[in-house]
Amino acid sequence: MNRERYHRAMYTVAALWNWILSVLFLTLPRIDITYFYLGGNTIPPTLLWFDCLMGLIFAFGIGFYLIGLDPQKNHGLVQIAIFEKTWVFIVGLGYFLIGQASALLAAVVTVDLIFGLLFLEDLMAIRRT
Numbered sequence: 001m002n003r004e005r006y007h008r009a010m011y012t013v014a015a016l017w018n019w020i021l022s023v024l025f026l027t028l029p030r031i032d033i034t035y036f037y038l039g040g041n042t043i044p045p046t047l048l049w050f051d052c053l054m055g056l057i058f059a060f061g062i063g064f065y066l067i068g069l070d071p072q073k074n075h076g077l078v079q080i081a082i083f084e085k086t087w088v089f090i091v092g093l094g095y096f097l098i099g100q101a102s103a104l105l106a107a108v109v110t111v112d113l114i115f116g117l118l119f120l121e122d123l124m125a126i127r128r129t
Contacts, residue, residue, distance in 0.1 A: 003125065004071075007068070007071045007122050008068045008069075008071065009068075010068070010115075010118055010122070011064045011065065011067045011068030011071065012064075012065065012068045014061070014064040014068075014081075014115050014119075015061040015062070015063075015064040015065035015068065016061070017061070017111065017115070018057050018058060018060050018061030018064060019058055019061040021057060021108065022054040022055070022057040022058040022061065023054075023058070025050075025054050025057075026051060026054045029047060029050075060081070060084055063077050063080070063081065064081060067081065071122060071126060072126060075123065075126065075127075078119055078122060078123045078126070079123065081115075081116070081119050082116050082119045082120050082123065084116075085112045085113060085115045085116030085119060086113065086116045088109050088112045089109045089110065089112050089113035089116065091109075092105055092106060092108070092109030092112075093106060093109060093110075096109075
């Protein structure tokens with residue numbers, strides 16, 4: 001697989017990852033609130049901020065899809081994507097370390113870090129050309 005096809009596929013997979021996770025995390029607490037324990041032992045009085053976050057994660061998936069259409073022309077979106085993936089990892093790991101997030105959530109945010117590192121590698125490759 002050539003580099004361009006690889007990067008298109010990578011951003012498409014990242015988009016699917018975000019879309020699947022956001023829909024699952026929006027849906028599961030409504031089916032059974034105990035699914036919310038993935039994020040810790042405390043159920044908030046409202047899911048307002050959680051729902052907003054899942055909407056933004058879905059929107060980032062749209063951004064990743066758009067990057068995948070033409071990675072060469074979307075440097076700004078790639079930079080935002082690197083920040084988003086790294087930030088999600090840092091926050092998730094922090095909450096896991098203080099005992100307010102599960103190991104499953106820590107695993108999910110580790111996948112985000114991997115995507116962030118792959119995005120960084122892509123940005124560096126684009127800038128070299």
